[in-house]
């Protein structure tokens with residue numbers, strides 16, 4: 711049995727701060743930690759400094775999302791596979807896309823035995839940029855054997871697309887957990903086939919914000935219908951995560967987790 715923690719989108723310096731402050735102690739209760747870090751660099755993408763901070767805090771794997779390519783650094787990091795265990799979205803159409811869309815890890819469980827865990831990151835297509843069909847991309851991937859327990863980070867806007875993917879994969883993967891909206895959903899559960907599902911893990915970043923940004927610019931944007939420059943919000947940060955117990959590609963337990971700085 712593997713105890714896996716999945717931490718939602720780390721957003722800017724406040725996200726990195728709360729991760730560095732809280733994850734090192736939290737991680738002792740888990741065998742492996744996956745962190746979505748698609749907003750770790752100032753709210754957009756991942757650079758070397760942010761990747762180093764996320765790994766130092768205890769991440770064993772970094773997943774990404776629609777902001778994957780925002781910083782050029784990420785191309786160099788993806789070439790250094792041993793040092794930077796990054797999984798970018800699987801379902802790009804370009805066969806020359808840098809990096810990998812899934813990755814298997816042989817993880818030591820609490821009993822000291824090795825268990826395989828495969829981490830996959832896919833992008834949704836509803837209200838997002840055009841990419842290949844994530845349902846088909848996962849069907850193709852799951853034809854491979856030897857993946858162990860499969861964890862899917864579905865990075866998508868629409869709740870319906872995430873739920874449909876979870877039901878499509880029920881019984882064939884251990885967990886389907888959503889990211890991207892930065893708001894945790896209260897639908898944490900195990901589907902009948904044994905797949906853990908939560909529509910969105912929520913994010914790790916400034917709590918007093920509009921999904922990470924200082925409220926001023928988003929409010930003005932919606933009020934005036936004109937663009938305004940967004941900045942990372944100040945104040946206390948929250949960490950949102952999903953805790954899982956996985957065995958033989960099934961979920962035994964799934965639980966939402968939230969930590970707020972100063973609480």
Ligand SMILES: [Fe+2]
Nearest residue numbers: 719748749890
């Ligand atoms: Fe995000």
Ligand SMILES: [Fe+2]
Nearest residue numbers: 775776777890
């Ligand atoms: Fe995103």
